[in-house]
Amino acid sequence: MSTTKTMTLRDLEIGATGTVTTVGGEGALRQHFLDMGVIPGADITLVKYAPMGDPMELRVHGYALTLRVADAEKIGIRPSENTKYKVSSAVGAADPAHPGLGEDGKYHVQADEHPLPEGTPLTFALAGNQNCGKTTLFNQLTGASQHVGNFPGVTVDRKSGVVRGYPGTEITDLPGIYSMSPYSSEEIVSRQFILNEKPTGIINIVDATNIERNLYLTMQLMELDVPMVLALNMMDELKGNGGAILVNKMEEMLGIPVVPISALRNEGVDELARHAIHIAKYQERPGRNDFCDRDSHGGAVHRCLHGVMHLIDDHAAAAGLPRRFAATKLVEGDEAILAALNLSQNEKEMLEHIIVQMEEERGLDRAAAIADMRFAFIEKLVDKTVIKPQESREHARSRKIDAVLTGKYTALPAFIGIMAAVFYLTFNVFGAWLQTGMEMGIEALTGVVDSAMTAWGVSAPVHSLVIDGIFGGVGSVLSFLPVIVVLFFFLSLLEDTGYMARVAFVMDKLLRKIGLSGRSIVPMLIGFGCTVPGVMASRTLPSDRDRKMTIMLTPFMSCSAKLPIYGFLCDAFFPQHSGLIMVGLYFLGIAVGILVALVFKGTMFRGEAVPFVMELPNYRMPGAKNVAQLLWEKAKDFLQRAFTIIFFSTIVIWFLQSFGLNFSMVDDPEHSILALLAGLIAPIFAPLGFGDWRISTGLITGFLAKESVVSTIEVLFGSVDALLAAITPAAAAALLVFCLLYTPCAAAVASVRQELGGKWAAGVVLLQCGVAWICGLLTYMACMLVF
Numbered sequence: 001m002s003t004t005k006t007m008t009l010r011d012l013e014i015g016a017t018g019t020v021t022t023v024g025g026e027g028a029l030r031q032h033f034l035d036m037g038v039i040p041g042a043d044i045t046l047v048k049y050a051p052m053g054d055p056m057e058l059r060v061h062g063y064a065l066t067l068r069v070a071d072a073e074k075i076g077i078r079p080s081e082n083t084k085y086k087v088s089s090a091v092g093a094a095d096p097a098h099p100g101l102g103e104d105g106k107y108h109v110q111a112d113e114h115p116l117p118e119g120t121p122l123t124f125a126l127a128g129n130q131n132c133g134k135t136t137l138f139n140q141l142t143g144a145s146q147h148v149g150n151f152p153g154v155t156v157d158r159k160s161g162v163v164r165g166y167p168g169t170e171i172t173d174l175p176g177i178y179s180m181s182p183y184s185s186e187e188i189v190s191r192q193f194i195l196n197e198k199p200t201g202i203i204n205i206v207d208a209t210n211i212e213r214n215l216y217l218t219m220q221l222m223e224l225d226v227p228m229v230l231a232l233n234m235m236d237e238l239k240g241n242g243g244a245i246l247v248n249k250m251e252e253m254l255g256i257p258v259v260p261i262s263a264l265r266n267e268g269v270d271e272l273a274r275h276a277i278h279i280a281k282y283q284e285r286p287g288r289n290d291f292c293d294r295d296s297h298g299g300a301v302h303r304c305l306h307g308v309m310h311l312i313d314d315h316a317a318a319a320g321l322p323r324r325f326a327a328t329k330l331v332e333g334d335e336a337i338l339a340a341l342n343l344s345q346n347e348k349e350m351l352e353h354i355i356v357q358m359e360e361e362r363g364l365d366r367a368a369a370i371a372d373m374r375f376a377f378i379e380k381l382v383d384k385t386v387i388k389p390q391e392s393r394e395h396a397r398s399r400k401i402d403a404v405l406t407g408k409y410t411a412l413p414a415f416i417g418i419m420a421a422v423f424y425l426t427f428n429v430f431g432a433w434l435q436t437g438m439e440m441g442i443e444a445l446t447g448v449v450d451s452a453m454t455a456w457g458v459s460a461p462v463h464s465l466v467i468d469g470i471f472g473g474v475g476s477v478l479s480f481l482p483v484i485v486v487l488f489f490f491l492s493l494l495e496d497t498g499y500m501a502r503v504a505f506v507m508d509k510l511l512r513k514i515g516l517s518g519r520s521i522v523p524m525l526i527g528f529g530c531t532v533p534g535v536m537a538s539r540t541l542p543s544d545r546d547r548k549m550t551i552m553l554t555p556f557m558s559c560s561a562k563l564p565i566y567g568f569l570c571d572a573f574f575p576q577h578s579g580l581i582m583v584g585l586y587f588l589g590i591a592v593g594i595l596v597a598l599v600f601k602g603t604m605f606r607g608e609a610v611p612f613v614m615e616l617p618n619y620r621m622p623g624a625k626n627v628a629q630l631l632w633e634k635a636k637d638f639l640q641r642a643f644t645i646i647f648f649s650t651i652v653i654w655f656l657q658s659f660g661l662n663f664s665m666v667d668d669p670e671h672s673i674l675a676l677l678a679g680l681i682a683p684i685f686a687p688l689g690f691g692d693w694r695i696s697t698g699l700i701t702g703f704l705a706k707e708s709v710v711s712t713i714e715v716l717f718g719s720v721d722a723l724l725a726a727i728t729p730a731a732a733a734a735l736l737v738f739c740l741l742y743t744p745c746a747a748a749v750a751s752v753r754q755e756l757g758g759k760w761a762a763g764v765v766l767l768q769c770g771v772a773w774i775c776g777l778l779t780y781m782a783c784m785l786v787f
């Protein structure tokens with residue numbers, strides 16, 4: 001090891017542990033490192049590199065974290081001295097039974113009891129890290145009463161519901177966050193919700209098996225001075241491994257009620273609800289929000305924070321911000337809070353002087369000093385109250401699974417195998433089976449309605465509208481519901497077990513080359529099945545830029561509804577090479593997607609993909625309730641779309657197809673308005689070799705559902721021979737490429753609109769059509785040269 005160059009995380013050997021000395025980087029990213037526990041003095045172990053050599057998996061504060069190699073170089077370390085396992089001083093201490101809400105369970109004194117007036121609605125924010133069991137707890141607390149909406153102005157899901165058994169309450173499931181620093185859009189949303197909407201209480205859920213990192217958020221929430229209760233989740237796992245938590249001691253040290261629960265097994269949830277109602281009703285604020293130690297390092301941080309608090313006292317009150325929270329955020333260097341406080345120039349300078357003085361005395365910069373203060377308190381708290389098992393069974397199991405799923409040689413084959421199995425089961429086994437059933441059901445229903453309408457002598461246009469328009473159009477889209485639900489079932493399994501995080505870890509390096517990060521792989525993979533759930537799955541992406549870019553690229557992944565088109569045209573024109581051509585089309589879609597991504601990267605989506613600082617949770621079995629809940633939501637989402645946008649556009653197309661310009665029904669589709677319109681746009685396709693109105697009509701109906709391209713062309717041409725006579729093989733090749741790339745179907749466009757808004761949806765349509773036209777033209781010209 002060279003002594004001239006300072007050592008960084010990069011220089012650690014696999015399995016070795018180092019102590020952090022410096023944390024480089026700047027701004028929000030650096031704050032994020034600190035918030036995730038990478039602070040000076042922390043011990044970090046290098047677990048492994050991803051199969052492609054980047055990113056790497058680390059262990060810090062008892063959990064697994066990913067970091068890109070380039071970011072790791074910014075973190076200076078020295079060899080660690082204290083590698084010995086430290087025995088907690090809580091070992092051997094007995095924790096008496098946890099008191100309920102009796103004499104001992106009261107957290108306020110009579111004198112400052114200020115109950116809210118009877119009948120005041122109690123609103124709760126459910127806040128916690130990602131993967132700590134928030135969704136599971138939320139579903140337990142609310143039962144089936146929740147509703148999903150959007151946080152105003154952003155497309156992050158907002159789920160809220162009534163706490164079961166307590167009418168007049170509302171609990172909102174906030175996005176999973178690691179700190180109250182505005183890093184990802186979700187953290188901004190959560191922070192704004194708590195600061196602006198002022199819930200009457202906070203339920204903070206904490207993963208007890210990963211308690212140090214989780215408590216970091218807890219302390220920031222306590223600084224907000226909002227009544228709060230702490231839910232220690234995953235107690236079943238902790239206890240099962242011989243760990244324990246001295247709950248009473250923890251309550252005493254924190255000054256808030258602490259309730260051990262297991263959300264998965266629904267243990268302790270009722271008690272948690274009772275405590276939550278109680279603290280909100282009596283507005284019992286945390287008993288302490290002061291975590292600075294007046295003796296540590298000469299009290300530098302302590303004096304600084306208290307000085308700042310006095311300095312900004314009136315400004316914080318005027319801005320409606322909790323004083324302590326505002327002070328720590330100011331010292332951390334939070335621009336938003338600084339702006340909100342509206343300090344005078346003189347005060348700003350004074351603030352700066354106070355902070356600089358602290359940095360000098362403490363020997364750490366401002367952000368690191370605050371993070372260090374929090375982790376120092378957590379360390380003390382955990383030492384006194386938590387008895388940890390040596391290595392939990394769950395972690396040992398995760399390590400074994402990861403040896404294969406993120407192993408150097410096994411990761412990619414495992415990934416391909418798992419995805420192949422998911423698609424096979426979805427599209428060929430369960431989904432196909434259910435889809436056939438659904439189609440039969442729709443057909444039977446159509447038949448019944450058809451004969452009933454005939455019997456009642458319903459007029460021809462109405463009859464046609466209902467049968468050909470509504471049942472035909474909505475029905476064909478509806479028949480996709482089973483496939484979508486089954487696909488989401490598997491994907492939610494992969495997501496909730498923790499495998500998706502591993503896929504992102506394994507694929508990150510590859511995706512970075514086109515300007516995305518590992519997490520974008522998931523929506524794109526789903527896109528091969530169906531663009532609609534693919535676009536919906538992009539919600540999990542942390543950065544807005546990545547999300548938009550991923551959504552724009554997902555439609556390039558050839559969806560399953562295009563298969564019939566490929567099959568039909570290949571059989572007609574290139575029967576000897578159909579397999580090869582189909583595979584080629586899939587790869588062409590990916591290739592064009594990559595090209596477009598590269599163009600995006602250099603133009604409208606300039607800048608880096610978000611840093612890949614991500615937790616790798618232990619593998620866990622997802623709860624059946626969670627999965628059922630999610631499936632129901634996705635199905636509802638899809639049905640809503642089917643019965644609004646698709647319903648409407650179906651009727652429009654049916655009208656255009658069935659009526660002539662004189663608004664009477666036509667017998668021959670050639671005289672319909674649709675044919676006229678198709679005739680108008682047909683010349684656009686002349687350079688590509690298929691400027692035939694019948695093909696244009698097929699392409700227009702394909703906008704509703706890709707499968708209908710084939711059915712329309714079949715009907716309008718009458719026979720394959722007629723089609724063969726109408727266009728050349730070169731034109732057919734161009735048509736194949738055009739169908740691969742042109743606008744996603746109405747359902748997909750509707751979901752893009754729902755995620756990003758109308759402008760982006762229009763953008764996707766224009767982009768795809770433009771790219772398809774150009775690629776079609778190139779194909780046509782290339783084929784003309786060859787044949």
Ligand code: GDP
Binds near residue numbers: 130131262497622
């Ligand atoms: P979220 O990301 O915070 O919403 O967490 P989820 O509710 O999705 O839970 C993450 C994983 O932890 C899922 O696989 C759950 O089944 C599991 N889980 C949640 N609560 C518990 C618990 O109390 N005990 C155990 N053993 N697992 C749990």
Ligand code: MG
Binds near residue numbers: 135136
């Ligand atoms: Mg969740």
